Amino acid sequence: AGAGGALAVGGLGALSACGIPAAGKSQGGTATEDHSAEEKTVNFSNWPEYIDVDDSGKHHPTLEAFTRSTGVQVKYTEDINDNNEFFGKIKPQLAAGQDTGRDIIVLTDWLAARVIRLGWVQKLDPANLPHAFANLSAQFRSPDWDPGHAYGYPWQGVSTVIAFNKKALDGIEVKSVSDLLDNPKLRGRVGFLQEMRDSIGMTLLDMGKDPAKVTDDDYDAALARLQKAVDKGQIRRFTGNDYTSDLSKGDLAACVAWGGDVVQLKADNPAIDYVIPAGGYMTSTDVMLVPNKARHKTNAERLIDFYYRPEQAAALAAYVNYVSPVDGVRPYLAKIDASAADNPLIVPTKDTAARSHSFRALGEKEETAYEEKFAKLTGA
Structure with a gap:
């Protein structure tokens, strides 16, 4: 995470640097009876290794600080490994209300x-989100798919780069997606992500194409390039x-990471390193949302605001x-870890930020077609 959210935030269209209105366009999320007052708990599902942990590995200091501050206990579960996989898990319940x-x-x-488009998440109450309203970095504000952050707030911004294990490479140079796809010395030892926008996006950038302006022909060309690499192992x-x-x-x-x-x-492992390809890298945002029928909406909003x-x-x-999507974070971060405050993957420099790219917003039919083609490629 980085101070001030200096990365250009990607994935779903242009972001506005204007203020956040009290509410955004309604998509029809369904509220339910809120049991926050009598049930001092909140159930939080997140990705692995995506929250602070103390040296014992047993405690999450920020969650415990939230509980001390509010009296609300957090049941924290790391059960999201892949967006599509997790969506498949919760879709039947959400679709059935x-x-x-x-x-x-x-x-x-x-x-x-x-x-949000499906109407499966609840509209947030701005009255419970004063810090989020005040401190959300301009670069993250009001994406076109959630004007005014009526339904969600960013957890963290994500950069997609090429990572490698120097010991495993044993002198082989990796600087680009072309190296991953074409160097026979790496056959069978290369990884790409199940996230379509990351893997296709990084491939498009390597081909000199802008993911923010991707056409069907561009997409198919990138897909074919990946398919060729799959076919040859x-x-x-x-x-x-x-x-x-x-x-x-x-x-x-080496892998897209x-x-x-x-x-x-x-x-933890000095053999691990990374490179930002000359053609640039992909960015996106992970977003906190409250599903329909969630029992503890107010407690959820209080936890979102706490961060x-x-x-x-x-x-x-x-x-x-x-x-980090939070303004004012850098001085606090520098006190905790000066190297983190100076790391371009955490606090991007102007040069690093200028090389970031996002995948354009896809229409519903487009998204379905692109995802189906990508699923055939990955065997998902």
């Missing part, structure tokens, strides 16, 4: 846009967050190493 058992879910922006597999262990062990020599993971892995206090955002950023 049932409680998923979760009060907060964290989805990447394109899937957040989909569940160059790509070992397409992964969710689980690529991290394969990369650390050297089973993957998420920046925050790379910073964490590098801290927009700069000191809590800094504690989170210092551990997860992704881009």
